């Protein structure tokens with residue numbers, strides 16, 4: 001087995017440990033996904049970009065990651081929103097989930113293997129609830145709901161550091177008579193008329209919030225698995241409940257070997273919420289800043305730190321920072337694309353030739369310390385400064401020399417999802433195809449068929465190729481920032 005040594009900060013043990021998968025090189029990764037009752041916002045996107053990079057990096061380092069991200073396609077919020085809109089809640093979830101997938105495509109998040117829907121796992125949910133009742137961890141309330149009895153699970157609170165007494169509501173809070181204790185949580189909700197419901201041994205109902213996760217993971221990843229991710233706000237009660245349910249139902253512990261939690265996105269100091277308007281929606285932010293600026297903004301912070309979403313300051317800064325990094329990366333890619341990897345020219349000056357091969361190794365080694373994307377990006381800025389200060393005339397360089405200069409940016413493309421545009425062998429193919437398309441566009445313009453000329457320009461733009469017309473003809477390059 002040839003995988004890189006990686007360390008991970010585990011929220012449960014509160015320490016950074018060497019990552020040791022249960023069945024190396026396989027890695028089971030589960031991340032809490034969307035409840036698609038409204039458009040995704042920039043806070044969700046931070047979590048998704050963080051775990052996209054975790055997955056890309058682990059795959060690069062030889063791990064075979066199976067990444068599952070659930071979709072809570074039925075819950076109280078969906079039912080309430082669907083009632084407001086006069087539509088079916090499951091259809092509402094489908095619609096928002098389709099929009100979410102499209103936004104993730106725009107954002108360059110392609111790493112998820114499976115998006116299971118909660119309502120497709122009702123049989124597994126019923127099995128798990130039956131196990132919990134049989135083992136004495138859950139009970140049926142008179143109305144047909146089933147609750148997890150927190151007092152029966154001694155480890156409850158270990159992940160979040162909460163004490164059960166702290167969870168008990170004060171005297172002013174109305175007591176729910178169906179529960180044996182206030183901290184008990186529902187795993188099966190007796191349905192009210194008009195809601196989607198399923199038959200169960202306890203009466204018609206629907207899954208509680210937490211149970212879908214563990215029913216899915218036992219089925220898809222096994223009773224124990226390697227890595228669980230999600231936003232910090234999910235530690236309590238959601239992830240605490242997951243541990244109690246799965247370990248209670250199966251007896252296997254620990255459910256998860258490494259819990260990774262990404263920091264919250266703050267909006268001028270307050271927790272992100274859906275009430276903040278359009279710029280806070282992922283689509284709005286993608287329209288305004290573009291995918292590359294957003295990714296750089298998210299990744300240029302430690303994933304566990306809180307991050308301020310500041311449309312006036314931090315986002316424009318990220319846009320400028322990205323432009324500084326992308327300018328040399330794009331220029332080298334364009335030169336490679338035109339000449340191909342066999343392009344003839346000068347070799348690298350000694351100062352760069354020595355530095356280039358070791359640099360990608362430094363990037364990998366840096367990121368492998370608990371996925372420190374901020375430190376890796378600092379290295380990329382250092383590389384960019386080095387190139388610009390070297391005074392090398394890039395236009396004169398050979399294909400292999402250019403490829404070495406570009407290698408750290410190619411790493412940024414593969415692992416961080418920055419810097420568009422293929423290089424290497426693929427660049428040669430583009431160098432063949434794009435001039436043919438440009439020639440066709442030039443002929444269309446010559447005969448006055450501007451609609452056809454525009455169509456060709458747009459088709460090229462759609463695959464990231466930007467055209468520039470000047471007196472000498474049409475030049476082209478890869479556009480990094482869509």
Ligand SMILES: [Zn+2]
Nearest residue numbers: 032033213238
């Ligand atoms: Zn979840």
